[in-house]
Amino acid sequence: MAGRVLDAGLDLFDRQLLDKDARLAGKVDDLEFSFPEGGGPPHVTAILAGPGALAGRLGGRLGAWLEGLANRLRDSQERRPARIPFGVVKRIGSCVDLSVAKEELETDRVDAWIGDHVISRIPGARHAPE
C-alpha cells in the first residue's frame, strides 16, 4: 500500500491487526517513521506491536516495567519492539489487514511460545470445543 496520507493518531493507532486469514494478530501499538532527506512529511515504515511497543506509548513506571518484561521475553539481544514492515499492510479500515500469515510475524513469537509450551500440553487443546 503506497502513497496515502493518513492521520496516524486517528486512523492507525490502537487498531486491530488481522492476518491474511482474518485471525487476530495484535494491535497497532506504535509506529516507526522515516523522515525523507529532502524534508516533507514523515513516512510510516513499520507497525510496532507487542509489549515493547506498548511500553513506549504508556510511559511512566508502568511503561518501564512493561519494557523490562518485554526485553526479558525477547531471545535476541537487540532491544527493540517487534516490527511489522509496512509493506505487508493490505488495507486500512476499522481494522488493519495484513497480507501475510500471523506465524510469519515477529510479533507472534510470545503467542507461539505459550501455545507450544503451555496450552498444547493440556489434553484437548488441538480440537475445537464440542
Added chain:
Amino acid sequence: MRKVFEIALGILTAIGGFVDIGDIVANTETGARFGMSLAWVVVVGVVGICVFAEMAGRVATVSGRPVFDLVRERLGARVALVNLLASFFITFLTLAAEIGGVALAIELATSVNYLLWIPLVAFLVWFVVWRVKFQVMENVFGLLGLALIVVAVALWRLHPDWGGLIHGATHPAVPKGEGHPTWWYFAIALLGAAMTPYEVFFFSSGAVEDGWTRSDLMVNRANVYIGFPLGGLLSLTLMVMATLFFEPRGIEPGHLSQVALSTALVLGKLGLAVLLVGFFAATFGAALETALSCGYTVAQYFGFQWGKFVRPTEAPRFHLVTLLSIVLGAGLVLSTLDPIKVTEYSIVLSAAALPLTYFPILLVANDPDYMGDKVNSRLGNAIGSLYLALLLVVAVVTIPLMILTKAGS
C-alpha cells in the same frame, strides 16, 4: 421457523442467565432490610442494562467488534489500560464470588462444607470453557437457570398482600431505624448487580462467538428487550420473598440457605430441590461468563486471538488468562473469605466502574464508520446519555458512601 425457535431459545436463555450471585445477594439483603422501598432501583438497573446491552450487541453484530476492542480504540492505549485494570479486577472478583456461590449451592444440597467443593467447581468451570461449545454452554445453563422460576411459584402460592407490596414499591421511603446513606448505599449495590460490566463484555463477545450477522439483530433485540426484563422480574421476586419473610422479623440473611428457606417453607422438599438446581445453574453460568470475560477483556485490549470458536492452540493467551483467572479466583474464596462478602464488594465496585464500560459503547454506537445505517436512534441516545449522567454521579459517590456507611453495615 428456525428463526422463531432461535429467538425463543435466546429469550429463554436470557431470562435464565440474567440472575447471578450478585442479584441473589443484593435483592435478598435489600428486601430483608428495606422491604420493597428499593424495588425501583431494580427497574432502573434493568432498563439501563437493556439499553446498553442492546447497543453492545448491535455494535458487535454490525462491526464484528466486541466491547473491549472498541474501548482500546476509542480511549487510546493509556486510558484503556486503566479501564482494563479496573474492569478486569471487578470481573475477577465477581468470578471468585460466583465460584463461591456454586460451592455454597452444592453445600446446601450435600451438607458437605463449601470449601471442599471449590476445587471441583473451579475445575468444572475451566473444563466447560476448554471443551464445551459456546452455544451448548449458553443454552444448557441458561435453560437450567429457569428453575429459579420456582421462587415465583412459591410467591404466588403464598397469596401475599399484593396491594401492600406494590404500595411499598411505588412509595419508596427509608424505613425507620435506617439511615439515608445506608439506603442509598444499597441502592447502588442493586444497580451494580443489575448492570455489572461483565454482562456486556460477555454479551458482545458472545455475539461474535455465535457469528451474529445483521439478520440476527432481531435476536439481539428479543434477547435484550424481552429476556432481560423477565430475568429482572425474577430477581425482584427474590426481593419480595425477603420482604415477606425477613423484614418483619428483622432478620438479615447472611447465607444462601436463608435465601432458600422461604421457598422451602412454601413448596417443601421438591421446591427446594428445584431452587437448588436454579442456584447452581445461575451461579455456574455466571462463573463461566465471568471467567470468559476475564479472557475477553485482556485479549481484546492487546489484540490477541480470543474465543471458543477456535481451537485453544489458536488462542493461547486467551486461554492462559482464563485458566489463571479461574485458579486465582478459586484461591481467593478458598482463603475462607466469605463469598457473600466478596459478592457485596464486587457489585458495589461494579457500580463505581460503570461509566468506564458504557461511555465507549455509547460513542461507538453513534459512529457511522462502524455502524453504517445502524447507528443509535435519537431516543436511544437520549436514554443512553441520561444513564451515563446517572452512572457518573453513582461513580463519584460510591466510594465515599462505602466509607461513610462502613459498607452498609
